Amino acid sequence: MKILVCLGNVPDTTTKIKFSGEGTKLDKTGVQWIINPWDELALTRAIELKESGQVPVEVISVLTVGGTDAEPTIRKALAIGADSGYRVDADPADSYQVAFQISEIARQEQFDLILCGIESSDYNGAATGSMLAEILDYPSLSAVSGIHPVNGHLEYTRDIDGGRETVTLDLPAVLIVQKGIAKEPRIPAMRGIMMARQKPLTVKEPGPSAGYTEMISFELPAPKPSCRKIDPDNVRELVNLLQNEAKVL
Amino acid sequence: MAVLVYTENWDGKFKKSTFELASYATRLAEKIPDQVVALSIGHVEEEELKKLGRYGIGKVISVEDDRFKTLDNQVYTRIIAEVAENLTASVVVLAHNNSGKALAPRLSVRMKAGLVSGTTGLPESFEPFIVIKKTFTGKALAKVVIHTAKKILTLAQNSYQVVEQVVPVEIRKFVPVSAGDVKTVVKEVFKQTGKVILTDADIVVSGGRGMKSPENWGPIEELAKILGAATACSRPVSDEGWRPHEEHTGQTGKVIAPVLYFAFGISGAIQHVAGISSSKFIVAVNTDKDAPIFEVADYGIVGDAQKVLPALIEAIKEAKSI
Numbered sequence: 115m116k117i118l119v120c121l122g123n124v125p126d127t128t129t130k131i132k133f134s135g136e137g138t139k140l141d142k143t144g145v146q147w148i149i150n151p152w153d154e155l156a157l158t159r160a161i162e163l164k165e166s167g168q169v170p171v172e173v174i175s176v177l178t179v180g181g182t183d184a185e186p187t188i189r190k191a192l193a194i195g196a197d198s199g200y201r202v203d204a205d206p207a208d209s210y211q212v213a214f215q216i217s218e219i220a221r222q223e224q225f226d227l228i229l230c231g232i233e234s235s236d237y238n239g240a241a242t243g244s245m246l247a248e249i250l251d252y253p254s255l256s257a258v259s260g261i262h263p264v265n266g267h268l269e270y271t272r273d274i275d276g277g278r279e280t281v282t283l284d285l286p287a288v289l290i291v292q293k294g295i296a297k298e299p300r301i302p303a304m305r306g307i308m309m310a311r312q313k314p315l316t317v318k319e320p321g322p323s324a325g326y327t328e329m330i331s332f333e334l335p336a337p338k339p340s341c342r343k344i345d346p347d348n349v350r351e352l353v354n355l356l357q358n359e360a361k362v363l
Numbered sequence: 364m365a366v367l368v369y370t371e372n373w374d375g376k377f378k379k380s381t382f383e384l385a386s387y388a389t390r391l392a393e394k395i396p397d398q399v400v401a402l403s404i405g406h407v408e409e410e411e412l413k414k415l416g417r418y419g420i421g422k423v424i425s426v427e428d429d430r431f432k433t434l435d436n437q438v439y440t441r442i443i444a445e446v447a448e449n450l451t452a453s454v455v456v457l458a459h460n461n462s463g464k465a466l467a468p469r470l471s472v473r474m475k476a477g478l479v480s481g482t483t484g485l486p487e488s489f490e491p492f493i494v495i496k497k498t499f500t501g502k503a504l505a506k507v508v509i510h511t512a513k514k515i516l517t518l519a520q521n522s523y524q525v526v527e528q529v530v531p532v533e534i535r536k537f538v539p540v541s542a543g544d545v546k547t548v549v550k551e552v553f554k555q556t557g558k559v560i561l562t563d564a565d566i567v568v569s570g571g572r573g574m575k576s577p578e579n580w581g582p583i584e585e586l587a588k589i590l591g592a593a594t595a596c597s598r599p600v601s602d603e604g605w606r607p608h609e610e611h612t613g614q615t616g617k618v619i620a621p622v623l624y625f626a627f628g629i630s631g632a633i634q635h636v637a638g639i640s641s642s643k644f645i646v647a648v649n650t651d652k653d654a655p656i657f658e659v660a661d662y663g664i665v666g667d668a669q670k671v672l673p674a675l676i677e678a679i680k681e682a683k684s685i
């Protein structure tokens with residue numbers, strides 16, 4: 115089985131977000147870039163599957179659509195344990211354009227299982243994985259919180275509102291994964307970092323595609339009015355405020 | 364031309380969120396202006412379908428075939444796209460929940476229609492078509508323009524109020540021709556019963572590491588019970604196995620937008636706040652007066668959750684005379 119994990123390259127979650135160009139784009143100065151948290155978990159799970167030997171995994175590839183500044187993310191994934199990396203040399207415009215670029219490589223390489231995260235923590239498109247599946251005409255499962263090898267094939271847990279299901283699906287397929295897929299993301303070990311230097315990282319020219327949408331401006335949300343403190347010995351006051359001021363009880 | 368709204372059902376029933384979505388679609392259609400049409404997939408009784416008429420939806424297309432009991436993303440996408448094409452729909456709206464997130468992007472590709480997921484309100488303009496959504500996990504708002512002629516929107520949870528506007532309902536049964544075969548095979552289903560579902564809840568009572576140990580969750584559950592609320596927790600609490608992973612709230616867990624959120628012993632780390640910042644009101648109880656949770660809370664008590672919880676339960680029982 116050939117697995118592809120799609121990696122978004124996003125600002126560290128604790129980054130203080132600022133915009134430049136009169137609120138039209140993210141100010142990248144001082145931003146620490148990380149692998150999108152769900153993608154890191156997806157990669158971890160793929161490596162666990164390969165190591166377990168319960169399903170035959172020949173290769174785990176990772177792919178990022180992005181400029182040269184996205185390469186450390188791919189190198190990190192190789193150090194964690196991916197076998198090969200791809201970078202499509204294009205600035206991500208929107209989820210459609212990214213999905214289109216991934217689809218070109220997916221067609222060439224014929225991956226059996228493609229893993230994407232449920233959303234990227236920067237623009238929160240929540241779309242790339244399912245778009246990719248539709249472009250490739252592959253089945254997809256969304257909100258996947260578990261991948262389980264059972265007698266040499268795979269079963270999946272998908273979350274539904276208010277519960278979960280155990281599901282099977284023919285490959286090739288795209289899984290859109292979320293929390294639960296792996297417990298903790300793996301961190302690169304020294305040996306992995308050394309080995310990563312020898313692993314192939316292929317840079318591809320982008321195919322012809324423009325996005326369907328465009329983010330034209332950003333704003334910070336209006337600051338909240340300051341918190342009203344209530345004496346711990348007077349919780350009645352809180353109940354009163356919730357009933358009569360907020361009108362929520 | 365039409366605005367098409369996909370109204371999902373749960374075991375044949377709609378939820379409040381369905382009616383919020385219906386209200387949103389009705390208002391959107393009025394502004395364009397266009398007719399609004401709902402699409403229901405799976406078996407839903409006529410009486411239930413007619414409820415959509417209370418929220419301004421005069422036309423409902425119902426695809427009832429038993430083959431479509433299971434959510435198969437490919438098949439559902441084809442059905443919605445077929446109906447949208449028949450109606451020459453200009454906009455399709457879905458809920459920003461698990462199934463909406465699974466279907467809307469596929470639909471976007473199939474219909475060559477630009478998607479904005481998780482919009483928080485009506486479009487700011489129609490020519491060009493500009494909508495607002497949250498980005499950077501709630502840290503910023505973005506204006507997004509959709510360049511394509513057809514558009515797909517998913518509506519963020521609890522971002523649009525139910526608006527009653529009663530109209531007569533015409534229900535049309537429809538048999539799609541392009542659905543194809545269902546490939547998703549469900550082997551087992553687990554459904555939460557007897558508990559308020561976190562993502563549906565108006566009130567959520569949540570605990571963090573400051574609750575100290577899983578044995579201390581009794582009062583949190585009791586408070587939730589008397590308020591008809593759901594329970595939630597911070598990530599370390601679910602990582603430790605103190606609470607089930609379904610309750611984990613935050614950037615990497617569930618993102619919720621209840622009317623009222625109680626945070627007991629939660630520090631308010633940025634990743635936690637990312638999942639709750641859309642709550643209408645936040646109440647925080649924390650022993651540390653400088654805990655960041657107080658920066659996002661509307662009401663705060665600096666104190667011991669262990670002591671505040673029983674007192675709060677008593678006070679609420681008294682106020683509600685239970």
Ligand SMILES: Cc1cc2nc3c(=O)[nH]c(=O)nc-3n(C[C@H](O)[C@H](O)[C@H](O)COP(=O)(O)OP(=O)(O)OC[C@H]3O[C@@H](n4cnc5c(N)ncnc54)[C@H](O)[C@@H]3O)c2cc1C
Nearest residue numbers: 571572573597598613614615628629630632634635650668
């Ligand atoms: C990539 C990434 C993603 C993450 N995603 C999430 C996420 O989705 N959700 C999430 O929650 N976290 C997430 N985290 C973890 C997050 O950074 C915090 O570590 C976590 O939210 C802290 O949980 P807590 O507030 O329960 O615990 P703590 O930070 O330990 O806080 C406990 C609080 O309880 C207070 N306290 C102690 N005793 C009492 C008492 N008796 N009464 C009242 N208060 C008391 C303390 O003052 C303190 O403020 C993520 C972290 C990373 C790096």
Ligand SMILES: Nc1ncnc2c1ncn2[C@@H]1O[C@H](COP(=O)(O)O)[C@@H](O)[C@H]1O
Nearest residue numbers: 120178179230231233234239240241242
């Ligand atoms: N630039 C990118 N390159 C590769 N994969 C991406 C990129 N952006 C997003 N993805 C994948 O798509 C998922 C969802 O992203 P999004 O649709 O942007 O929210 C992410 O978790 C990644 O798996």
